[in-house]
Amino acid sequence: MNRRSFLVASAALAAVLGSSPGAEAELMKISASFSILGDMVKQVGGDRVEVFTFVGPNGDAHVYEPTPADAKELSESKMLFINGLGLEGWMTRLEKSSGFKGTVVTASKGITPREMVADDKTVTDPHAWQDLANGKIYVANIRDALIAADPGGKATYEANAQKFLDGIAAMDIKVKEAIAKLPPERRKIITTHDAFGYFGAAYGLEFIAPEGVSTESEASAKDVAKIIRQIKAEKVPAVFLENVTDSRLLDQIAKETGAKIGGTLFSDALSPLDGPAGTYLDMFRNNIETLSEALSS
Numbered sequence: 001m002n003r004r005s006f007l008v009a010s011a012a013l014a015a016v017l018g019s020s021p022g023a024e025a026e027l028m029k030i031s032a033s034f035s036i037l038g039d040m041v042k043q044v045g046g047d048r049v050e051v052f053t054f055v056g057p058n059g060d061a062h063v064y065e066p067t068p069a070d071a072k073e074l075s076e077s078k079m080l081f082i083n084g085l086g087l088e089g090w091m092t093r094l095e096k097s098s099g100f101k102g103t104v105v106t107a108s109k110g111i112t113p114r115e116m117v118a119d120d121k122t123v124t125d126p127h128a129w130q131d132l133a134n135g136k137i138y139v140a141n142i143r144d145a146l147i148a149a150d151p152g153g154k155a156t157y158e159a160n161a162q163k164f165l166d167g168i169a170a171m172d173i174k175v176k177e178a179i180a181k182l183p184p185e186r187r188k189i190i191t192t193h194d195a196f197g198y199f200g201a202a203y204g205l206e207f208i209a210p211e212g213v214s215t216e217s218e219a220s221a222k223d224v225a226k227i228i229r230q231i232k233a234e235k236v237p238a239v240f241l242e243n244v245t246d247s248r249l250l251d252q253i254a255k256e257t258g259a260k261i262g263g264t265l266f267s268d269a270l271s272p273l274d275g276p277a278g279t280y281l282d283m284f285r286n287n288i289e290t291l292s293e294a295l296s297s
């Protein structure tokens with residue numbers, strides 16, 4: 001080997017050796033509006049991305065006061081993932097205050113929105129992630145957006161997304177099997193706010209809630225009285241607490257009707273990672289176990 005080619009070989013070797021720490025420093029920084037979406041982006045992005053989530057575990061994504069730290073994180077992000085469908089009313093202000101110049105990706109793009117009439121107004125139900133078929137659309141949107149922003153990671157994003165989609169398909173079968181075992185007359189459930197419309201429509205359960213599709217407006221005394229009459233008349237077996245809402249209203253409803261408290265469902269947020277619903281799929285696993293246990297007999 002002459003001296004010149006030795007130098008070239010050394011430079012190539014140095015480049016190879018230096019590539020690991022270099023790659024780590026180049027993680028694509030991403031912001032996601034709330035914990036469920038943050039988990040989905042992490043699953044698909046894998047070790048090529050660093051995800052910051054504004055509304056964390058057990059947090060309420062309908063109502064949120066962004067902090068100066070959120071604005072700083074967003075200003076440093078290349079992409080922002082939101083649910084859309086009117087969930088994150090606080091995001092426009094945060095985007096403006098942060099001076100964010102990156103790409104905004106609406107993860108729910110392409111789903112069929114569920115619309116409801118409340119107080120003579122048509123409102124869009126934002127909780128599309130509670131139907132696993134929609135979850136597949138979220139994952140595909142996340143995969144495509146990541147590839148567009150970082151084409152070098154195409155193979156990684158495609159493989160991660162496929163693994164996630166396989167997990168969703170398996171969970172979908174599990175949920176359907178568990179619900180098929182429930183007696184039809186017991187497939188009626190009360191929760192605090194109307195977060196399970198997509199879940200109910202997909203899997204054949206009826207969810208009734210004193211609060212609407214957002215936690216922003218409180219239930220009126222009239223709404224609560226109506227639900228109490230309905231629980232008694234239709235013999236609704238159980239009411240379920242949610243990890244993102246106050247339990248007092250449902251405690252009161254349970255007391256007045258004799259319906260039992262069936263446990264806590266994860267609606268708009270995951271648990272911390274070491275809790276029972278630390279990921280999107282664990283949220284479904286936990287919810288279906290909780291529902292099965294309370295409603296099977």
Ligand SMILES: [Zn+2]
Nearest residue numbers: 195213214268
């Ligand atoms: Zn909600």
